[in-house]
Amino acid sequence: MKDRSPRGSSAAACTPAQIAASTLSRYRDLVDDWDAFVAALGRPLAPCIWANPTRISVAELVALLAEEGIAAEPLTALPGALRLAPEARTGQHWWYCAGLAHAQELVSQLPVRLLDLAPGQRVLDMCAAPGGKTAQIAFALGNRGTLIANDLSTHRIKALQGNLDRLGVVNVSTTCKDASNWPLRGGQFDRILLDAPCSSEGTLRRNPSLLGRLGPENAARLAPKQRLLLEKAVHLLRPGGRLVYSTCTFAPEENELVLDAVLAAAGEGLRLLPAALPGIRCAPGLTEWQGQALDPRLAGCMRIWPHHNDSGGFFIAVLEKPADVAERHRAAPPAPPVDGAEEIAPWLEGVASRYGLPEDIWSRYRVHRQTKRGLHLSAADHCPPRAPRPEASGLFFHRTNVRPPKPTTAGALVLGREASAHRLDLDAEQRDRYLRRETFTPHPEQLAAGAYGQVVASYRGHVLGMAVVHRSGVVESLFPSRWSGCTATSGGQPAAASPQPPAGASSSHH
Ligand SMILES: C[S@@+](CC[C@H](N)C(=O)[O-])C[C@H]1O[C@@H](n2cnc3c(N)ncnc32)[C@H](O)[C@@H]1O
Incomplete structure (x- = not known):
């Protein structure tokens, strides 16, 4: 397939002279090895991906990529993650569209690994879009329970x-x-990720054009917002809960200085925990900046310079609210009841019988009608927030306002693997035509199965989406047009500077 993902930016990398002339030179005395730092910023960044634990094991993914001619090196420090060659592209490969993997830069994968997640925790991702870390958290919770992903931007x-x-x-x-x-009446959280909007200096390797737009004025503009967000996160954290603050910038004003102010204001009500990840090299957080002495505990933060792990740059702090803090835990209000069970039941029976789904399938999910267009599906124990009102809970999985009603692509990807009827397994050529939304003619043995009408289309058992087998003998792809341009987004860019992905199939470094 044509690959249109901009993984591993094609823009010219920053030269040493450009870096020396830029405002990054203000970090010359902070960086442990300036020459290595400059050299790293001048090298292309290799894309990283992780295997979707609900669909494929890492070993299977490595083998599958090898068959596709893509070399992938497992990252020993990050189980489940793989580093590809710098020139490799993720995005619009069939295995990416099938949700077998997600592209996320190495450093962007680190904050979630410090959240100490376990199934059953109620988690808030405060600044979540485009969602690489949300997905990491979701799977660390076992794809069950309650994670709320918030972002200010509707299109993100x-x-x-x-x-x-x-x-x-x-x-x-x-x-x-x-x-x-964020309203406190919505209840507190066991874990909170605040991956704050920032000046994105650490993303220069994949977005060298940012260099000319860097400067301490960005940090001055962003720091007050970051402080407000972090203060809110502290309020929303339950006693005994853990909070991770991260940015993809080097600016101390957006990192240690924000934490210094919030720690001072919180006193005994907040602890900074020493952060470390085996196999990940980092420098300690700053305890002094431009003559200002900072909280000595800040040395426990992770400052990741690009040359440390051949990655982008990041800053991570791990905070904990003591369990014995003089504050009562504000529990989340109970989930709103699911209305319209009688109206929903016949739709579910229809889907289960057409596709031969297991009998217990609906007991694993909470199904509700969110819009007139159709039904949403979430984990059975998911508890949508009462405040603020959610945009969506779970996946839009079944369209009921069309004749005949049909599962969406998201629905097919979740439920289709368990379908024992009306499935069409494609060959490689058909697969590519399907993803390009072209019609094609099935082989006689594929039609012998008698699966006319809507079918779940798959390749080597991996579901790609929905198709229609017409009685005329052609197969029509229902792969969504907005998904057939899998592309990247930069997550950590200032909103105005970053190209936005099409809603649907974006890949993300962040
Ligand atoms: C660094 S990006 C988040 C990347 C994301 N965590 C990921 O891993 O894909 C910061 C996000 O904060 C959002 N944002 C900015 N100000 C915000 C606010 N006041 N409240 C919530 N989100 C905000 C931006 O729209 C942007 O998507």
């Missing part, structure tokens, strides 16, 4: 939902709100 929430749809994430409700105004 659409991109996030597209990633969750492709990956089959069913334990997320999305909200679109200024997180610094």
Whole structure:
């Protein structure tokens, strides 16, 4: 297939002279090895991916990529993650469209690994779009329970939902709100990720054009917002809960200085935990900046320079609210009841019988009608927030306002693997035509199965989406047009500077 993903930016990398002349030179005395730092910024960045644990094992993914001619090196420090060659592209490969993997830069994978996640925790991802970390959290929770993914930007929430749809994430409700105004009446959280909007200096390797737009004025503009967001996160954290603050920038004003102010204001009510990940090299957080002494505990933060792990740059702090803090835990209000069970039941029976789904299939999910267009599906124990009102809970999986009603692509990707009827397994040529939304003629033995009408289309057993087998003998692809341009987004870019992915099938470094 044609690959249109901009993984591993094709823009010219930054030269040492450009870096020396840029505002990055203000970090010359902070970086442990300036020459290595400059050299790293001048090298292309190899894309990283992780295997979707609900669809494929890492070993199977490595083998599959090898068959596709893509060399993948497992990252020993990050189980489940693979580094590809710098020139490799993710995006519009069939295995990517089938949600077998997600592209996420190495450093972007780190904050979630410090959240100490376990199934059953109630988690908030405050600034979540385009959702690479949301998906990581969702799977660390076992794709069950309650994760709320919030972002200020409506169209970035659409991109996030597209990633969750492709990956089959069913334990997320999305909200679109200024997180610094998040209502406490919605209940506190066991874990919170604040991957804050920042000046994105650490993303230069994949976006060298950012160099001319860097400067301390960005940090001055962003730091007050970051502080408000972090203060809100502290309020929303239950006693004994853990909070990770991260940015993809080097600017101390957006990192240690924000934490210094919030730690001072919180006093005994907040602890900074020393952060480390085996196999990941980093520098300690700063305890002094431009003559200002900072909280000595800040040395426990992770400052990741690009030359440390041949990656982008990142900053991570791990915070904990003591369990014995003088504050009562505000529990989440119970989930709103699912209305319209009688109306929903016949639709579910129809889907299960046509596709031969297991008898217990619907007991694993919470199904509700969110819009007139159709039905949404989330994990059975998912508890959508009462405040703020969610944009969506779970996946839009079945369209009921069309004749005949039909599962969506997201629905097919989640349920289709268990379908024992009306399936059509494609060969490689048909697969590519399907993803290009072209019609094609099935082989006689494929038609012998008698699967006319809507079918679940798959390749080597991996579901790609829905198709229609017409009695005329052609197969029509129902692969969504907006998914057939899998592309990348930069997650950590200032909103105005970053190209946005099409809602649906974006891949993300962040
Ligand atoms: C660094 S990006 C998040 C990347 C994301 N965590 C991921 O891994 O894909 C920061 C996000 O914060 C969002 N944002 C900015 N201000 C916000 C606010 N006040 N409340 C909520 N989200 C905000 C931006 O729209 C942007 O999507």
